[in-house]
Each structure stands twice: as structure tokens, then as C-alpha cells.
Amino acid sequence: MKKIFPLCFLLLFLSKANAQNKTIDSIKEKLSAAKEDTNKVQILITLGLAYVWNKPDSALMYGLKARELSQQLNYIDGEIEVAPVLSEALSSKGNFSKALEIDLQAMQLAEKNGKQNLFQEYMIGGVYFYSGDYTKALEYFLKYKSDSDEITKGFIGETYYHLGGLDSAFFYISKAYEMDKNYRAHWTVPYYYMALIEAKQGKFENALDNYRLGLLYGKNINLDIANGYNGIAVVFKQMGQVDSAAYYAKEAMKLAQRESLTPNVLDASALLTELYIKINTDSAFKYQRIMLDAKDSLFSEEKIKQLQNLSFNEQMRQQELKQTIQQTQLKYRNRLNIYILLAGLLILLIVVLGLWRRNIFKQKSYALLHKQKQEIDHQKTQVEQTLERLKSTQSQLIQSEKMASLGELTSGIAHEIQNPLNFVNNFSEVNIELTDELKDELDKTQLSPEEKVTIEKIADDIKSNQEKITFHGKRADSIVKGMLQHSRSSNGIREPTDINALADEYLRLAYHGLRAKDKSFNSSMKTDFDESIGKINIVSQDIGRVILNLITNAFYAVTEKKNRVQDNFEPTVSVSTKKLDHKAEVRISDNGDGIPEKVLGKIFQPFFTTKPTGQGTGLGLSMSYDIITQGHQGELKVETKEGEGSTFIIILPV
Amino acid sequence: MKVLVVDDEKDVQILFEQRFRKEIRSGEMDLLFAFSGEEALRFMKDHNHEAVLILSxxxxxxxxGLELLHQIKVKYEKPPPVVMMITAYGDDENYAQAMEWGADDFLTKPIDFNVLKQKLKDKINV
Incomplete structure (x- = not known):
């Protein structure tokens, strides 16, 4: 079996060990002064490291002390740190099983206390390396391989070497080799393995050079010296220089025996046995016995080591299994978490969606409310307007009711008045006739002329009075007739009528009627008819009467003004029609004096007139108003400006 | 010519007698007076329909007057006398009713005696 080079914790303590090697005495002084504390543990560890590859027994002694003290102090770090010292010392002695045990214990302790560090992988790799499972060891070393780490490259290189991968071993060892040359604190691994590789390649001189270099760097470390001598011996043997080989082998064996480096003793004795078997049988036998002793002491170790390997493998397997389970659990937990998260998200989404929808709904509701509010406002306005209209209609209704009752009353009065009026008029007329007859009869009498004259004069006065009574009776009659005409409910039938033709006809009728009464009357007339009106449904007789009335009034107004102003006045009456939206409009305008504002409100009242007594009944406009508004559901309006004229507007629904 | 004048006002008699004094004196006309419709009918019955002309x-x-007209024109044997209505109520309704029941003429008060005289002469000549 090949000597296994110390590896795991070399990195950690190499420089420390080298530096403090020279000062072992000073450290020992510190140790004697130290109290029983963690500091003393550190000092003991340092001392152990200083001896670990030179005097494994001493290292073991200090290491065990450090472990004991750490356990007493419950100083976990110390207990973990001392493990490499112990295991290295033990493996140097060839007690691999114990070394493994200590490493495993340290690992478990570190794991239990959460002290796993970066070197965990090295430790596991190292254990595999010791146990001879190079494949596994390589796996762990490769996990932590790093381009800048010389030690890692050394470990990987040597593992490849033991696996028989020379090219790979050379690749890594040469890298570690180059790095070590630039490194202040050297170690022997790159040189010895380079030598081993070179020896395999037959480059014996190069191999020897590297062994010598290694010996130089490892001159303070007995294990390195023993390994170096042994290596040189092997090379010399391969070169056929038996004496030199025997010399170095003996040196190696002596050192190994002295420092109880049992594996080295075995290697060296085995080599010597081979060297002497053909030359010196006695010597060969002697070395063979040493070899067998060493083998024996290692034999049981070997067995235990195998068992240990098994248990370690099992442990690792279980650990891996545990990790797998943990990973599975972790995965499961992660997945569970993801599911929970997703579910949460989903719920959140639903909630958000719900809120969003509610918001939309709210917005819609608000919009609807707003719309409804607007509608309500609109309706309110409409209602208010309707109320206003209703109020005005109501007042109009009251007015028209008053008018209607007044109409009925006047109708009744008018009819009844006609009876007494019948007597008044007829008796007064008979009286006039009788007076004349009286005068005729007077001539037949024998009265004196003076008496006759006196009686005649009285008869004339009576006749004159009777004529006045007749005149005023007839006046009353015409008033009554007007009232009756006014109150008479129209039984005219509505028929399509050309309003333009009607207006034109009554304009002429009014004009000629007035001309017949008064030769001096004159006025210009203007017409503007909208032919698009067509025929509208009206009682033409009634509307004609209204138009006639309005035109007569207009002519009266302009004549009045003409009489007053005389010059520079052109009396004008215009009649125009116009088609509106579902309505027809007739305008009768004059350029007379207009209507004073104080009487404007009364013009449609019955019996209101501005004409001198006896010239108007005051029923014309009132009657017209009734015909238009009640008879035809139209409107009769007036626009006037004092001194400029008036316009009466008839609006009829079409 | 016997003329029966029917009117509730007694002064009518004086007025007519004075107005037609010349005709009465000359015997042209014989004026008879009744002061109610009933009296007029009784008179007609008693005097065996002497009057050829009735002014009512x-x-x-x-x-x-209208009822009287109706009685005379409808119930009496032919030929009925000439009946002329004289009224202060010259409205359309009265006029229409009088014409319907066979009035020969319709005059309104105040009476224009010149017109009346002319009409009477025309009737007699016919």
C-alpha cells in the first residue's frame, strides 16, 4: 500500500507549522504560563501541529490534552480544530481506523453545532482518500476545485495519480508545482508526485531532482523525509542502482522506526527485502521480518479500516439520503409554498378582480346615479316649467272662466234687455209718428195761430226727444247685438282654408267698407303672404271676423294718427303670413300711435274701448281673443310701441 | 186678416195697436192678443181657427212659444195658420228648433215694424 500523504488540513496549518517549528520552545514556555482556558487549547493545538509529521506520538499527546481541555471547557471550536492534529498523527503512525474515527466524530460535532465550514468537503474527501476510495475522494475535491488554490490542485493531482490517470495527475500536479515555486511556505506534495509521475515516465534523473527538492522543503518534517528517502530508493531501484536504493531505503526505515511511522517502515522494509533477496538472503530475511511485523500491526488496522469504510459509506449514504429527503422535503415545502403563494395570489387576484368589478359597478352606479340625477334635475326643471305653465294656464282658466260666466251673464242680460229695448225703440218711434200726426191734427183745430205755434213747438220738442230716445235705444241695441254675437257659441265647421286668400279678402272688405262710410279715408296696404302655409283647418267665418276686426282697428289707428299729424304721414297697414313649426302666423301691423302701456293689459277685456262713446262696443278684441284662443287653440298677441304702431299676431296651430 | 199676437207682456198689445193703427183703422188688419200659449190655443179652438197668422x-x-208652434203646426188640421216667431233670444238653438217645427219666419226683438209690416204683406199676398 502506498504511503498516503497528509492532506486535509495541510492548507490550514502548513505555514503556521513551518513558522512555529523554529519556536517550539517559546510555545512550550507559553504553555507552561497558560491558564486552563481556550487560549491553552489553541497553544496545545499549535504544539500538536508542530509535531504532527515529525513526532506523531508527541503530537498525539498534545492533541489529546487539547481535546480533553476543550471538552472540559465545552469549547466546541477547539474540539473540532484538534481533530486534524489527532487524525494526522494517527495516520502518520498508520492507525488509519482511529484517524478516520476522529475525523468522523469531528465532522459530526461540527455538523451538530452548525460549524460546517468550507473545509467540510476537504475533510470528507480526505477520509475517502485515507480509506483508499479515490473515486469518491476525487468527487469531493473536484467540488471545491479552484484555479487559484494550490492545495486543491495538489490533492486532485495526487488522487488522479492513485486512480492511474497520469495525464490528469500531471495536469494538476504541474499547476500546484508551478504555484508552490512562488510560494513562501512550501510543501512536498507537488514535488514528490511530480517525481512519481516522472519515474513512471522513465525520467529518473528528473524524478530524483524533484525528490531532493521535496526533501529540502520538507527537511523539518520526519514524514516528508521518510517519504522522500523511500521515493529516491524506489527510483534508484528502477535505475538498477541497488546500493543507492538500499542506502535510502535503510535511511527511510530507520527514521520511520524511530518515529514509529509504521507505513513508512513497511514500505522501506518491503523495498529492502526485494533488494536483498537475490544478493543477501540473511538481510532479506531480516527485512522481511520487519516488513511482516509492520504488516501485522497494519493488518488488523486494515480490517478495521474496511469496516470503518463500510460504516462511513453507510453514514455518508444515509447522510445523502437524508439530504435527498431534506431536499425532497425542501422541494415539497417549496412547492407547497409556491402553491400557497399561487393560491394566495389567486385569492388576491379574485379579490382584486372583485374589487375591480365592484369599482366598475360603483362607477357605473355613480354614472347611472349622475345620469338619473341629471334626469331628475331635468325633470324637475320640466316640472317647474310645467308648474309655471299650469299656474299661468290656471290664471288664464280663471280668467276665461270669469269671461265665460261673464259671457253667459251678458248673453242672458242681452237677451232680456232686448225685450224692454223693443218697447223703448218701438214706442219712441211710434211717438215720433204720433207727434207728426198730432201736428197734422193741430192744423184742423180752430186754435189761434199763437196757440198753435206754442203747441207745435212743444210737439217738436217731444219729437226731438223721441228721436234722441230712438237713437240711444238703437245704440243700446247695437251694443246688445255685439254682446250676443260675442257670446254666441260658434257652430261653424272647420275646413281647410287658404289663410292667405282669407286675409287678402278681408283686407279688401275692411278697406272698401271704411271707404263706403268715409270717402276721405285712405291708407296704403302691404301684403306679404307665405305661400308654403297651404290650407289650414279653421272656421273661416270666425277667423275672417277676427282678421276683419283687427284690420278695421288698424285702419282706425292709422286714420286717427293721420287726422292728428296730417302731413308727412303715410298711413300703412300690412298683413303678412308665415309658416312656423306646426303653426301658421298672421301679422296685422299698423304705423299708428300704438297702444299706451297702461291700457295694454285691458285691450282684450270685453267692453274696453278707446273709441269715443258710441263708436265702439269694446267687444271686438275680446271676441277675437275668444275665437283664437278658445275656438282654435291658438294665440293672439300684440306688439306695440307708443307712437310707432302696433302689430297683432295670430298664431294658429296647423 | 186676423192676426193673433201671443206675448206675456201686456204692453205688446198697446205697441202693436199703435204701430198698426192705420191698418186697423183701415180694416186691413184685425189684431187679436193672447198673453200665454195656453190662452192662444184656447182662443184658436174657441174661435174656430179664425186667425190666419200668429205672431208668437x-x-x-x-x-x-215653441210648444205653441208645435201644437198648432202638428196637431191642428190643415191648412195650419202662418206662424212667425218673434223673440229676444235669437240664438241658433231656438232658431233651429223653430224651423224644425215648421215656423214660417223667425224675427228677433227689438222688432223692426217696417220689416214686419212688409213680411205680413208678403204673406197675405201669397
């Missing part, structure tokens, strides 16, 4: 008011207490 419409608005009268009791039997109205």
Missing part, C-alpha cells in the same frame, strides 16, 4: 213670442211662462 218664445220665452213665456207656462207653454213656450
Amino acid at each position: 213670442d218664445i220665452n213665456m211662462p207656462g207653454m213656450s
